[in-house]
Amino acid sequence: MQTTSDEVLIARIAGGDRLAMQVLFARHHVRVYRFVLRLVRNEATAEDLISEVFLDVWRQAGKFEGRSAVSTWMLSIARFKALSALRRRPEQELDEDAAEQIEDHSDDPEVALAKKDKAAVLRKALSKLSAEHREIVDLVYYHEKSVEEVAGIVGIPEATVKTRMFYARKKLSEILKEQGIDRGWP
Amino acid sequence: MNTKNKEAHSDIEELLPWHAAGTLSRRDTQRVEEALARDPELARRFAMVREELGETILLNETLGAPSGHAMEKLFAKIDAEPARKQATSLNLSARVTEFFAGFSPRTLAYAGSAAALAILLQAGIIASVMIKEKSADGYETASAPSTDPGVGAFTLIRFAPQASSDDITKFLEANKLQVAAGPMSGGLYKVRVAVTGLPKAELARIVKKLQEDKVVGFIATTE
Numbered sequence: 001m002q003t004t005s006d007e008v009l010i011a012r013i014a015g016g017d018r019l020a021m022q023v024l025f026a027r028h029h030v031r032v033y034r035f036v037l038r039l040v041r042n043e044a045t046a047e048d049l050i051s052e053v054f055l056d057v058w059r060q061a062g063k064f065e066g067r068s069a070v071s072t073w074m075l076s077i078a079r080f081k082a083l084s085a086l087r088r089r090p091e092q093e094l095d096e097d098a099a100e101q102i103e104d105h106s107d108d109p110e111v112a113l114a115k116k117d118k119a120a121v122l123r124k125a126l127s128k129l130s131a132e133h134r135e136i137v138d139l140v141y142y143h144e145k146s147v148e149e150v151a152g153i154v155g156i157p158e159a160t161v162k163t164r165m166f167y168a169r170k171k172l173s174e175i176l177k178e179q180g181i182d183r184g185w186p
Numbered sequence: 187m188n189t190k191n192k193e194a195h196s197d198i199e200e201l202l203p204w205h206a207a208g209t210l211s212r213r214d215t216q217r218v219e220e221a222l223a224r225d226p227e228l229a230r231r232f233a234m235v236r237e238e239l240g241e242t243i244l245l246n247e248t249l250g251a252p253s254g255h256a257m258e259k260l261f262a263k264i265d266a267e268p269a270r271k272q273a274t275s276l277n278l279s280a281r282v283t284e285f286f287a288g289f290s291p292r293t294l295a296y297a298g299s300a301a302a303l304a305i306l307l308q309a310g311i312i313a314s315v316m317i318k319e320k321s322a323d324g325y326e327t328a329s330a331p332s333t334d335p336g337v338g339a340f341t342l343i344r345f346a347p348q349a350s351s352d353d354i355t356k357f358l359e360a361n362k363l364q365v366a367a368g369p370m371s372g373g374l375y376k377v378r379v380a381v382t383g384l385p386k387a388e389l390a391r392i393v394k395k396l397q398e399d400k401v402v403g404f405i406a407t408t409e
Contacts, residue, residue: 051256123245169238
């Protein structure tokens, strides 16, 4: 079965087709939400932001030029919205410790158990990365964006994308080492 | 790559995350695979990358999803937006995109005759023309008369394969024409020549005049 491409949906949305908007929303809203949530670290804010992101898609669909994938375009909008929200509400910005607590649902016994579980420790370490590093790791690994696409979303040169990802991974290794897991790299 | 020095890294090593995610170009994929085959240390590091990839996916998947209210909020906001009428030009571009999407790679491979390609290119050109028109105009008002596809006098036109975007734009503007539908079978477009019905003789006169333009490959009257 052939599904309607995102580009076709965008063209229909540009013409005011609400059903196409529903399809596009159903197709992408979870990933957009997760991307935003990892940046703002607040579920209510993330949920508010995705309706803003898709409202922008509705408004701007006629200007979409197809130079990037629709999902890449939406992540760019989402990133802008998330960063704007964080700037608007500096009092709600969480320090690193508080932020880590939000993503770490483990109580002490679970943490102890997690330390025996390399995969769980790795996930915990991924949560401890800086926002800049979390963002690039998510875009590459979870959202499957190419170097060029990440450069477009984040607004940095492709060479910087590669080095930023490299240093994000290096930092991850350092965090793991602090947790007692030496990967032998870097 | 000198893998004895653990701090050293090459451009190949920087590409490992994208190789794991399968988002590298064919050329870079080949470069990385060759490097992995000859460098056991790089292969070990690639195994780490794969672990990171798997756990990043798992971490994101455990983040849950927004509530059903998210869609309700969105459509409440959309409903509060100024009404916009379905724009003919962008409907056309949607049809053109669907037209492309309708071809499977195999179909395209077998059906890639020069004539078909000319029609495809034509469709792309006309879509770009119509999208440009839309961008320039912004929102159309509900009272805009030209958006009703059933009203007016029409011709069927197939544009000449060599006609450029500029040629077609100038032709449509100079003759006050509007593409109402298409592309149809044979690369034909239904083009409105007047916003009201015309006598047959008058329509024939217009068709004859338009036929002389080099942009037009074929033209005929239609209902």
